[in-house]
Amino acid sequence: MGVPVISRLEIWVRRAVPAMVVLFIAALGAMTVAMARDAHERAVADATAELEQLGALLSQDLREAAKRFPKADPNALLADAMPSRALARGAQAFISNAAGDIVAAAGRKAPRGALNDYLGPTQPLTIFAEKAGVLRIALPDGAEALAGVRTLAAPFSQLALVYPMQAVLADWRTASLRTGVLFVATALVLAALAFAYFWQASRARESDRVCDLVRDRIDTALSRGRCGLWDWDLARGRIYWSDSMYEILGLAPIGNYLSFGDVNALVHPQDGDLAAIAEMITASRAESVDHAFRMQNVRGEWVWLRARAELVRERAGATPHLVGICVDITEQKTLAERTATADMRLRDAIESVSEAFVLWDADNRLVMCNSKFQRLHNLSADAVTPGAPYVQVMEKGTPPMIQTETALAGRPQAGARTYEARLGDGRWLQINERRTKDGGYVSVGTDITALKRHEEQLMESERRLMATVADLRRSRQTLELQAQQLADLAEKYLEQKAEAETANRAKSEFLANMSHELRTPLNAVIGFSDMMRQETFGPLGAGKYVDYANDIHQAGEYLLGVISDVLDMSRLEAGRFTIAKADFELDAGLAGALASVEQAALEKNVALTAEAMPGRRAHADRTAFEKILSILLRNAVKFTPPEGRVSVRARFVMGTLNIYVEDSGAGIPAAALAKIGRPFEQLSGGLDNGMKGSGLGLAIARSLVDLHGGSMRIRSTVGVGTIVMVRLPQTRDAPRQKLLMAAAAASAPRRAYAPKLRAAARR
Structure with missing residues (x-):
């Protein structure tokens, strides 16, 4: 766990170095600027104080000198009173008369004109004098300066002291220049150190990158080749594993070194113990190891590995290391097992087929055959040894007696032959011979005796079928004749049906007409019988006549109802009722x-x-x-x-x-x-x-x-x-009656249907 933490700390340190260098230079620059600004302010403050003291001293000296020497030259008085130290530092002094004109100067030639014009007409110095204090002004030539004005006794008016800022800040500039040079030198040294650090770090990173690239390529090659790198320190009992080794076993990498016990716990107990290998190497009985064993992966499955390593000593007396690779041979083991299983299954399949099978190689040597081939040629088990020549195999057997041999029809293929052979015992064989891609050939003999028998049965069935077809053809002619007769009968049936329907309609019309003919006399019978039973024109005589009249009336009404029903039914059947x-x-x-x-x-x-x-x-x-x-x-x-x-x-x-x-x-x-x-x-x-x-x-x-x-x-x-x-x-x-009438009309017989029925009967 320590290595990843150190790596993370190294990354953060590498990222923090430029920030710390920049921060240090910025802090140093800020301190330099702050000190220069502070020195600037102190220089201006000192010059201001000095100018005030000088003004007070000069004004006092000039008042006393003017009293003692009223006729003296102002320039001489000012030169005597002006301190040489102030003049050396660039201070200037001017005396004006009552008119405000400059009459004397020290430190430079007296300018012409009024003092107020020299100091600036907008400055309050000449007006307020001592009360204005020391002010920062701009001279007529544009230069900045500190100035102060004092009032003098007559015949003079005012004393003006001017301290140019260039002279005030001369020492400050010199000190600032030295500080700046020191700051630049320090920054350059730090930058050089930082550059050297990053250059060295980049070289180290490049070396690490190259090492990582080489290691990744090695790991990639090992992973693609399903190989793992081992470095077994025999003295310390620890083994170095590459990442590809973890990948083979499906384990998560937990470090490049594993203990001997951890590795030995993954080895299959039936494949030997690594401790025996270690003892053999320690006793110097072997200089190399080539050992196949199984190790358990993360899913609990066993992976076949083959370790090939050599004993390496870096120098005389040094701890020996067993260095080598471990190759995943699970696929080879599985393939070998599958090949063996497939070979066994192939032999079983060839043995289980019903055909006689034999395979020869390009040199006419036996590859394999089944027991059917042995029985067909009367071969013993010793005679069919794989690799035996064809001539030797056939000499030890007895070939079957072939009565007839028939080549099958079809387009022949190169290197192939198919024919049928009839044996002496009555069996039939179909033999197929094909050339293989490696130059050998395979022969398969199929017993087709049952097929031949079925073929004979089919031929007999075909003859019977032809006879049946002839019978069916004769039956068809008979059926066509019967169909013609049925068509004639259908035509006669339609004609008779039409006649019956015509008769039915005639009956309905007759009943309708007869109903009308019967109603007229019935109405008279009913009417007269009703008058007789009611004795409208007088008594009938005997009482029996009244009973007879009632019976006549009742029978007439009943007969009238029957006739009315018959009439209505006839009208309904004829479609005349609406x-x-x-x-x-x-x-x-x-x-x-x-x-x-x-x-x-x-x-x-x-x-x-x-x-x-x-x-x-x-x-x-x-x-x-x-x-x-x-x-x-x-x-x-x-x-x-x-x-x-x-x-x-x-x-x-x-x-x-x-x-x-x-x-x-x-x-x-x-x-x-x-x-x-x-x-x-x-x-x-x-x-x-x-x-x-x-x-x-x-x-x-x-x-x-x-x-x-x-x-x-x-x-x-x-x-x-x-x-x-x-x-x-x-x-x-x-009304539905129209539909019923249409249906009744459609049900009328049509003679045109007879030919269609006749044609249908023929079919």
Whole structure:
């Protein structure tokens, strides 16, 4: 763990050195600037104080000299009073008269003009004198200077002292120059030291980079070659491992050195102990090691390694090292095992095939064969030794006796031959010989005896099949003749069907005409019989005549109803009955139907009820609607015993009108329900008066319901009663009778279909 910490510290130190050098130079420069600025301020302050003292001293001396020598020359007085030290340092002194003109000067030639012009007209020095103190001014030539003014006694006016800044800062500049030179020299020395450090560090890094590059290349080569580098220090008992060695075992690198015990713990216990190798090397019984062993990787798997190392002594008496490489030979071991397994499997596969197999090399030497080949040539196990020449092998065996040999048809290939041979014992062999890529050849002999037998059976089957085909051809001719006969029969059937339908239509028309012819006399019979039984024109005489008149009237009405039903059924079958849908009061339609059977219900004492639906309107043909209900109610009353009940109710369900007619009559047997609704179909048994009816009521009702596009269902239980449900759609579409009429017209027989049926029969 120490090496990575030192490496990290070295990186931080290398990064911190330039920062510390720059920081030190910056600090030194800041200190130099601060000291120079402080020295500058002290020099100006000292010059200011000196100028104030000099002004006070000169003004005092000039006052006393003016009193003693009133006629003396001002220049002489100023020269005597001015200290030589001040003049040497560049100080200047000027005396002005009462008019403000300069009359005397010391330190330089007296300028012409007024003192105020020399000092600057904007300066307050000449105005306030001592009160203004020492000020920093700009002289007429542009140079800066320190100046102070003192008031003198007459005949003089003012004393002006001027100290040029160049003279004030002369010592400061000299000291600053020395300090700057020292700072630059120090910075250069530090920069040189830093450069030398970085140059040396860069060389060290370059050396490290080269070493790392070489080591990486070595590690890469070792990793690609699945090799590991070992350096075994026998004296210390530690082993140096390269990173590739860790990679082979899948371990995370924990250092370049491992103890002998750690390495020995990974070695397979059956592959020897490293301690024995160490003892052998120490005893100098061997100078090199070539040892294959297994080591356990991180997944718990065993990796085969081959260690090749040599004993190395760096100098005489030095600790010996065992240096070498360790190669991963797991793939070679696995490949060898797989090769051995594949060879064993190949031999087993060749042995298990049903063919005689033999393989010869390019020198006609035996490579391998199976037991079938041995048995075919009567060879012993000693004769089929791998590597035996062909001639030697065949001399030790007895070749099979071949009666016939037939080459198979097909395009021959170079170095290949396929033929069939029949042996003396009746067996057949198919022999395939092919040249291999290395110049040898392989021969496979397949027993095809069963195939030959199947081939003979197939040929016999083919002969039988040809005979069967001839029989089928004759049967086909017979079938074509029968098809022609069926076509003729179909044509005759269509003709007879057309005649039957024509007769049916003629019957319907005849019944319709006869119904009209019968109604006229029946109406007269019914009318006159009604007048006779009511004795409109007087009594008939005997009472028996009244009974006869009632019977005549009842029979006439019954016959009229039958004829009306026959007429309606004929019109429906002929497609002449039309309906006209319209909206009407549902209760009114129900009342009209109930009124038609009310008298019959009263005569039989049958309770007749209907659920009222005031305000609801139905969309249908009202006449047909009442006709349907009348038929259903008449049947319900007819087959309901006295004291029974008949009820009618209606419901609107999802756009349809459902009408339920329920009675408590005798019920209808399940076998008879299938016939209900067919024309002229009647239940067994008659009514009390012996009349069974025409059997057309339900057929008429069902036909009228169909014209409305609806449906009728009957549910009945013997001894309980019957429920008839009529479903009428309430949509405003076209009447269904047009569709029914079109269907009836399409059902007419057509003689043109006969040729098509005849052609179909031929096919």
